[in-house]
Amino acid sequence: MSGQIKALKAELIKNKYSNILWVTFIAFSLAPIMGGVFMLIMRNPEAMSKAGGLSAKAQVINFSASWNSYFGILTQAIGVGGILVFGFVASWIFGREYSEGTAKDLLSLPTSRTKILNAKFIVYIIWCFALTISNLLIGLLIGTILQLPSMDMNLISGSLKNYLATTVMTILIGTPIAFFAIWGKGYLAPLGFVALTLVFAQIIAATGYGYYFPWSVPGLFSGAGGEYKSKLNLISYSILLLTSIVGYLATVTFWKYADQTK
């Protein structure tokens, strides 16, 4: 256990001055800002008529200027945008050792390779949670500034639960990215994989079978697929969980047993 804590400490030191850290926070904060713009337009009928396409889009997805709609946007940002941003985070955490050339220095140490990877997964989880909390806080701030109608506590607690559940699912589905980073020895393979899952998540969700495609599940759950959310069932969540476990085990096993030539 102390080995695991030391591994985590080492991993945290490594990320101390990562520019990527701030880049992900700034990129992810676009969601509450865009959501705020939506809210602003929804509230102002005059602006709405001018905004044309944007307002049409806002109306189609059934929005009103309320806390509930706003949280809905934030949740969808995680279910859809999170796949991209969390994928970016995982690609960085696991791929950096190869692009920085330090991978070989992590292999023959008293701290086992599994513990080093676990530390990376823990940092990944902390990072992603920090991103979602930051978005929530920015959202609260913007919502307050926009003076959205007072909160209905029941509705809000439901929204928050959805927000949290979407976050957990989106984090879980990131484990295969770690495998691609280690297998591809760098960023390229995992980022390619993220792009691919994103495309497939859209296509498959559009065909109506998204509830069986694990990368579509967080998006559908967040409400980004409208009525398809009701199609999610135990099998959908089981496939997601299974993919996550397989991703984790593949990463650990591969790093432990494969030849390391870079």
Added chain:
Amino acid sequence: MIRMLLGMIKPDNGSATLFGRQLNPQFNLWNDIGYLVETPYSYPNLSVVENLKVYYNLRQLKNPNLIEDIIDKLKLTKYKDKKAKVLSLGNQQRLGLAKALMHRPKLLILDEPINGLDPKGIVEVRELLKELADTGSTIFLSSHILGEISKVANRIGIIHEGKLIKELTTAELTSQLIKEVVVETNDNKSALKYLTDFNHHAILNANNEIKISDDAAIAHPENISKLLVEKNLPPKQVYLFTEDLEMYFLRTIRSN
């Protein structure tokens, strides 16, 4: 082979053992080993101290002085708060060595440890390695800079096309290196004749120099000068040539 010793790659066949223990994922004597494989890389955004802290934690060390000690020993004190990305190649190499040496390993495995070092740095690393060896550590070093190897090694192995073709101590190497007395006079042909008459094993080489390879001549080159002076053929030059490790290496791999 170095990667095999570090458990990074598996041997095609057979097995590798370190300290009498087989190298497999359960091997756990890694704190007895320090290593530097090829170009040393560090986390570019971290300072020298922070880079060492990463490995301090991963090696689960318990003496915080180790970091300061190694920084001091490798003369990185001036740069300790500088980010690794702004270090010169030589200082990056020092940082790599610091990572390998921080925990005072019993066995140090180094692959090309003096790559990129300036002449002063090379001498410093050499001294450091000698010091470490004197305190009882074993150093396993691979390099293509054979002159450097011959200055530090007690035991040398020559690997050619993946096979160990020779392994010998420095003393054995010294006895196997070709030694010759090289002589030049105004009349090499006559000189050659006289030397042969005096039972010296002498030949004329392509550069029109006389090479004498018998033990008596090598032990006492001054006798050769004396002999030639007596015959009125005073030598323009006499010197004792000793083959270096590089020539020995080439001769060895060619004969294989």
